[in-house]
Amino acid sequence: MLPTSPALRFRLLAVVVAAMLPVAAFADQAAPTVEIDANVLADKIHGGLVGQLLGNLNGLAHEMKYIDEPGRVEQYVPGLPEGARTDDDTDLEWVYVVAIERGELLLPPGQIAALWKAHLNDRIWCANLYARQLIDLGFEPPLTGQPLVNPWSDFNLSGQFVCESFGLMSPGMPQTAGRIGLHYTHVAIDGEPAQTTQLFTAMIATAFFTDRLEEILEAGVAAVDRQSEIYKIVADVRRWHREEPDDWRATRAAIKEAYSRHGGAMRDRNGYELNTASTVAAILYGQGDFAETLRLAFNFGWDADNNAATAGSILGVIRGRRWFDEQGWTIRDRYQNTSRPGLPDDETISRFAGRLTELADRVIRQQGGEAVERDGRKFYRIRTERPAPVEPITPPGEAIAALKTRLEPQIDAGLAPGASAEWQARAAYLAICLDRAGALAEKDPAAWSRAMESLEQYPGLLKVLRDSPTPAAKTLVARLNAAQAGLKDR
Numbered sequence: 001m002l003p004t005s006p007a008l009r010f011r012l013l014a015v016v017v018a019a020m021l022p023v024a025a026f027a028d029q030a031a032p033t034v035e036i037d038a039n040v041l042a043d044k045i046h047g048g049l050v051g052q053l054l055g056n057l058n059g060l061a062h063e064m065k066y067i068d069e070p071g072r073v074e075q076y077v078p079g080l081p082e083g084a085r086t087d088d089d090t091d092l093e094w095v096y097v098v099a100i101e102r103g104e105l106l107l108p109p110g111q112i113a114a115l116w117k118a119h120l121n122d123r124i125w126c127a128n129l130y131a132r133q134l135i136d137l138g139f140e141p142p143l144t145g146q147p148l149v150n151p152w153s154d155f156n157l158s159g160q161f162v163c164e165s166f167g168l169m170s171p172g173m174p175q176t177a178g179r180i181g182l183h184y185t186h187v188a189i190d191g192e193p194a195q196t197t198q199l200f201t202a203m204i205a206t207a208f209f210t211d212r213l214e215e216i217l218e219a220g221v222a223a224v225d226r227q228s229e230i231y232k233i234v235a236d237v238r239r240w241h242r243e244e245p246d247d248w249r250a251t252r253a254a255i256k257e258a259y260s261r262h263g264g265a266m267r268d269r270n271g272y273e274l275n276t277a278s279t280v281a282a283i284l285y286g287q288g289d290f291a292e293t294l295r296l297a298f299n300f301g302w303d304a305d306n307n308a309a310t311a312g313s314i315l316g317v318i319r320g321r322r323w324f325d326e327q328g329w330t331i332r333d334r335y336q337n338t339s340r341p342g343l344p345d346d347e348t349i350s351r352f353a354g355r356l357t358e359l360a361d362r363v364i365r366q367q368g369g370e371a372v373e374r375d376g377r378k379f380y381r382i383r384t385e386r387p388a389p390v391e392p393i394t395p396p397g398e399a400i401a402a403l404k405t406r407l408e409p410q411i412d413a414g415l416a417p418g419a420s421a422e423w424q425a426r427a428a429y430l431a432i433c434l435d436r437a438g439a440l441a442e443k444d445p446a447a448w449s450r451a452m453e454s455l456e457q458y459p460g461l462l463k464v465l466r467d468s469p470t471p472a473a474k475t476l477v478a479r480l481n482a483a484q485a486g487l488k489d490r
Helices: 014-020 038-062 088-102 109-119 126-136 164-168 174-185 192-206 213-222 229-243 248-259 272-286 290-300 304-319 321-326 349-366 396-415 421-433 437-443 445-455 459-467 471-489
Strands: 033-037 370-374 377-383
Touching (some): 038 088, 038 304, 038 349, 088 164, 088 349, 126 459, 164 174, 192 213, 192 229, 213 272, 304 321, 349 370, 349 377, 396 421, 396 445, 445 471
């Protein structure tokens, strides 16, 4: 069974904690056991992946194009005539999926960090790029996704676009989907973005057994904390849709008015507010029509390819791969590795889907289900789960206080005599994050000077920090500048 923790967000001493976690089954005793033909299950997983790839790659032409006003895409015919290729909306998950096949379902933090060093050195952005630099400094997940150290992580939509595969491998098990998804999305995000992981993995897991969009959306809503802003965002979009069921532009205007809070800058474009709202709105207005749903996701704008990919994954599960084949759309069975060295160079969409299907078999069995044969056919009996939050929203003040308590000893260790250069650099960075630089410089100028010199040996981290336009990053840059100026004045 999957390990659980009563406070996932505070798993900062990750290796030690992971080894101590109790095990638990998440199947809801009140929920029914359902049966699904193994071929149907595989077809739906394959369809979910195809839908995600179409939304992602067909949506790239519209990414960040429509900010002040919606797009004007009038016609859209899905297709991948050259096949699919690696892009961060699917290939971060691909890295994990290939590794999980050979290892544990929940890979240890150290192994996740090693995967990032080996495979994720190009074509990653924002919270993920920042997490990658923190890994070079010796940090491991989930600390790499904590807002105190990663100034993108409290709003970045990585919680959404790195989650779909974990819904696909958890059919009918939304709580399990959320727990697996959070294990991997916490590499780069926390807080409200983690609620989007729960929202969309629950919707994907539920879509295996119903085509009713309202039921699927209700499952997603039930999987998020009612005190979260995500809960409010979804409620707002549903209300605006009810008020203007035939005018998606009116709802788009309402979304922009309510949730564009930073003048359309990157904090808006890359944030969970506008993109979660757009994804839900596209699903509601698309009314189950795959091509229309993606066309609307493009037109709602902002980070459109990610939103179309998530919506496409949900509808793809409902339809299945055979349905895509029947539409006559050109979809070449290829997943070209253009950016992830060390991973297969001969991947196909079918093989990627087959990996997910094998992992679904593992998840079903680990969660108390089984495979049975009847009349020469294979079926899965799945112990389903009721959708429910598996990680609540923690008030930011509480989260920061708990994090500081855990991190301050690392600062002291990094400034102690004999500490390695990496530990010194990490101590300097953490001191800046915790706003302790000034006090430490006064207490032991020599130790602080050594730590700052060590930090300067990580120009990649300092560059992404200075290049980050987020409010939290600007605060950290101001502290960094003050620390550097203080050294020059001595």
